[in-house]
Amino acid sequence: MAKAPRRGPYICGIDAALDVVSGKWKGLILWELDAHRVRRFSELRRGLPGVSEKMLTQHLREMEEDGLVHREVHAEVPPRVEYSLTEHGRTLNQALGPLGAWGVERIRREGSEVVDTAKTSH
Amino acid sequence: MAKAPRRGPYICGIDAALDVVSGKWKGLILWELDAHRVRRFSELRRGLPGVSEKMLTQHLREMEEDGLVHREVHAEVPPRVEYSLTEHGRTLNQALGPLGAWGVERIRREGSEVVDTAKTSH
DNA sequence: ACTCCCCCTTACGAAAAGGTAAGTACCGCA
DNA sequence: TGCGGTACTTACCTTTTCGTAAGGGGGAGT
Numbered sequence: 101m102a103k104a105p106r107r108g109p110y111i112c113g114i115d116a117a118l119d120v121v122s123g124k125w126k127g128l129i130l131w132e133l134d135a136h137r138v139r140r141f142s143e144l145r146r147g148l149p150g151v152s153e154k155m156l157t158q159h160l161r162e163m164e165e166d167g168l169v170h171r172e173v174h175a176e177v178p179p180r181v182e183y184s185l186t187e188h189g190r191t192l193n194q195a196l197g198p199l200g201a202w203g204v205e206r207i208r209r210e211g212s213e214v215v216d217t218a219k220t221s222h
Numbered sequence: 223m224a225k226a227p228r229r230g231p232y233i234c235g236i237d238a239a240l241d242v243v244s245g246k247w248k249g250l251i252l253w254e255l256d257a258h259r260v261r262r263f264s265e266l267r268r269g270l271p272g273v274s275e276k277m278l279t280q281h282l283r284e285m286e287e288d289g290l291v292h293r294e295v296h297a298e299v300p301p302r303v304e305y306s307l308t309e310h311g312r313t314l315n316q317a318l319g320p321l322g323a324w325g326v327e328r329i330r331r332e333g334s335e336v337v338d339t340a341k342t343s344h
Numbered sequence: 345a346c347t348c349c350c351c352c353t354t355a356c357g358a359a360a361a362g363g364t365a366a367g368t369a370c371c372g373c374a
Numbered sequence: 375t376g377c378g379g380t381a382c383t384t385a386c387c388t389t390t391t392c393g394t395a396a397g398g399g400g401g402a403g404t
Contacts, residue, residue, distance in 0.1 A: 112253060124392070
């Protein structure tokens, strides 16, 4: 058993949803895939400044396992792997909408810095 | 400065919102305070089965610092401390609504166990 | 021949988060 | 006298998460 028992019994819906989005880059991955529909590994890598290859694959694998992203491998050389959101991934993104708006308000309130100004609308 | 630099520069609103709710018990604290309006420390403790006193105070302090909960100490003996949501706490809870609904759906989909059946509506 | 690109995997280690247990100070109750 | 209740704090340890660095296997560009 290589996997830790991450998906424990949940206390409420919030619990279950947070389990799936908690992870340093998962929110951004969701955002990238929602914005571009389909992205390859190296495109995601470039889209998430600072992510390591290890964390990116790790997060993508977990999100695939959670039924949020679809992974399609094209048997070519050089290899081409395309990621996209599943239906559940899209509905999750919609459910995150109000939370994102709240976060934007919070950033504005306390004048926190934002790294990429092109993404503050999310 | 005893506090670690938790509140980093954020990449997007989701980032900022998740920073505030990530923590093993914060979702539940939000839920409890929203449901009961006002709760004392020991009431919250009893309402969150399995939480330790350390984690409860730690989370409450962070949430206070983040402007989500209001802490009122009554100078009595024995001491009485009452916690309630601030306006920002209430709006955050509303923003979490769709996410909670998504989580409930997810639990239902994969038939995960739920600890407290009285709370699955959240 | 050399390097770069692609999509990873593995090993190692630091940092953060969380849990356990004990101590604090005061009071009411038996 | 001793226990329980209130609201914590502190020290210590384990678990989880994240990052860094290296390798791999094949092909295409220079």
